[in-house]
Amino acid sequence: GIQVEQSPPDLILQEGANSTLRCNFSDSVNNLQWFHQNPWGQLINLFYIPSGTKQNGRLSATTVATERYSLLYISSSQTTDSGVYFCAVNYAGNMLTFGGGTRLMVKP
Amino acid sequence: ETGVTQTPRHLVMGMTNKKSLKCEQHLGHNAMYWYKQSAKKPLELMFVYSLEERVENNSVPSRFSPECPNSSHLFLHLHTLQPEDSALYLCASSPDLNNEQFFGPGTRLTVL
Numbered sequence: 691g692i693q694v695e696q697s698p699p700d701l702i703l704q705e706g707a708n709s710t711l712r713c714n715f716s717d718s719v720n721n722l723q724w725f726h727q728n729p730w731g732q733l734i735n736l737f738y739i740p741s742g743t744k745q746n747g748r749l750s751a752t753t754v755a756t757e758r759y760s761l762l763y764i765s766s767s768q769t770t771d772s773g774v775y776f777c778a779v780n781y782a783g784n785m786l787t788f789g790g791g792t793r794l795m796v797k798p
Numbered sequence: 799e800t801g802v803t804q805t806p807r808h809l810v811m812g813m814t815n816k817k818s819l820k821c822e823q824h825l826g827h828n829a830m831y832w833y834k835q836s837a838k839k840p841l842e843l844m845f846v847y848s849l850e851e852r853v854e855n856n857s858v859p860s861r862f863s864p865e866c867p868n869s870s871h872l873f874l875h876l877h878t879l880q881p882e883d884s885a886l887y888l889c890a891s892s893p894d895l896n897n898e899q900f901f902g903p904g905t906r907l908t909v910l
Contacts, residue, residue, distance in 0.1 A: 720896050731886050733901040776841070780896055785854060788841040
């Protein structure tokens with residue numbers, strides 16, 4: 691099956707800093723999603739981005755499908771950005787395969 | 799609020815109990831999913847339903863039994879579970895297969 695790797699696994703930022711999270715995948719995909727999981731376990735949709743670049747406030751994402759990676763940018767980080775960020779890819783039509791996540795802590 | 803609700807939010811059960819998890823989506827979607835998130839493991843797909851037909855069963859033990867009575871509701875029936883089945887169980891829905899998925903808040907299950 692497809693492999694999805696996220697880096698870094700853990701990240702600590704000072705409030706106001708910027709960061710880039712990376713997602714590499716081993717095969718061609720139909721689509722890709724980025725999620726933020728809050729401390730209560732809720733997965734919040736950030737981007738549905740099979741290719742190209744999207745922006746939503748302080749967050750933006752770029753997927754380069756031909757090179758099999760996606761990047762999530764967080765600018766001017768806030769403490770509420772803390773949590774786990776997951777990348778998930780759909781390559782077989784029915785299922786999302788998740789990466790291992792990046793655990794982000796933003797310190798005040 | 800994603801439009802996907804799950805009940806109960808927390809469940810503690812013994813290994814001999816029978817319980818059910820419920821998921822409801824208010825988005826008019828045609829596909830629904832069950833995922834399992836164990837500690838220190840990536841989320842794993844368990845079951846996929848499209849238009850109330852099961853289309854994916856990802857080698858899940860028979861002590862987990864899904865049911866999809868209509869396109870808005872999905873159940874996961876549990877019986878004779880093991881302590882290693884303790885996990886966060888997440889439900890998701892999408893307009894159709896191969897489309898953006900939206901997740902419910904999850905049921906945190908503890909098996910004693």
